Amino acid sequence: MLKDITLGQYFPGDTALHRLDPRTKTILVIVYIVALFLAVSYVSYAVLLAALAAAIAVSKVRPKVLLKSLKPILILMVLTAVLNLFYTRGTDVLVSFWIITITREGLENAVFMLLRIAMLILGTFLLTYTTSPISLTDGLERLLRPLKKIRVPVHELSMMMCIALRFIPTLLEETDKIISAQKARGADFETGNLIRRAKALIPILVPLFISSFRRADELATAMECRCYHGGEGRTKMKELRYARADAIAFALGGALLAVTIVLRTMGL
């Protein structure tokens, strides 16, 4: 049961988007977010939406799956849109009754806000859908490498990420076993009020923590036995290398950003 939880959001595939260097994809998502916040007009939104649609088409991730990812933040989106709708001051009044006035500017703002949030979420999700957690961590380690100079433990952080990802399925399996073991001893997880149910989790969490500490201890010994001594002097089997496709992707991203800026200065 617990084992079936999908890890991260990665959808394995072999499209151009999957093959791009994780660093390229991360940078492009950041560029895209900046462009989104620079966009002020229908034209620029249309351009950005077209770019996103093109990226989705290339990735072959099913649009249905992507739209599903918007579900958890639906309330936030609606709330933002409604607030913008009512609280934007404008001159061009569309509807007005009692204390509520809806202006054209308000409607525009609401639509833009809705689009902006949706596109932001979709863009970032597209990154996690097309990049395996491992290569994402790898990419981040490389991108953040300059921060080592100001003593940010970049390698250690990415090692931790990697180990955490590795142990999630193992610990899920273990949780399953512990739940079964406690059920076999008559533990009841399904009845009672919230507090009772929360209390029922203690006999699961305690053994789980104890066993993960034991695992951590054993893993540390095993890592030391395999000559792990921190990030110093470490090499990588799969060196990240920018390819032609990355250059093209960067060029497209740059063009997109330039177009948005030009449109903004032209007031479009």
Next chain:
Amino acid sequence: MSNTAFTIQNLRFSYPGAEDMPDTPVFDGLNLTIEEGSFVAVVGHNGCGKSTLAKLLNAVLLPCGGSVIAYGMDTKDEKLLLAIRKRVGMVFQNPDNQIVSNVVEEDVAFAPENLGVEPAEIRKRVDDALRRVGMYEYRNHAPHLLSGGQKQRIAIAGVLAMQPKCIVLDEPTAMLDPQGRKEVLETIERLCRESGMTVVLITHHMDEAIRADRVIVMTSGKVIADGKPGEVFSRVELLRENRLTAPDTAQLLYELNREGYSLALDALSPEACAQTLAKAFKV
């Protein structure tokens, strides 16, 4: 004459006790040498010190007294730590707790990456190590989807990628099903026979120890028997006194001898045992 891989001299070791508790002594004056290229099995009860011995061999634990010399290097010398661990690889009991990455080949690459080997060379070593344990087709799999025996073979490949001279296995089959045990043991035996690697197999399955060139039986930190499997396991009484069981084959022959037969006790493999019986009963 072959060279020695390990020389253990007058080894003393004890685990520090908790508050107000005395230390738990494990070894008090242990002497042992292990030849290069040999397949040595160390058997004994839980708590007899066999796992501790394994950890002393590659400087995970350091002796309290005496010395452990691995390939001419004293494990107490901190500067030699990496050099020792590079030569003496170690595989533990629980395969889940020694796999670092969630892609098989990335995990095998972990050790050479730590050693700062060139990427192209790592690729070669990883492919080679995976082929040697017969897991090459699984290089892109996630370890948690593999069986116990397969995971343990990945762990062995992870050690092989360091290109060690010796591999120490601490009860590598204790958590595996019979199929997994067979896979792992065959892999270990092949490594020793084909590549001349020194193998130290810590186990409490006597049946596994039969495969070795030399069996060392330990009880509370002392070696009580040491020799070829045939010699050691034919001393069924000594093993019984120490609450250890001889392999089934040796036991059967021993019981028959007690009933008045006089059979040689050193027929340890089921095939050899069957032959001895057939000869004795003239079937």
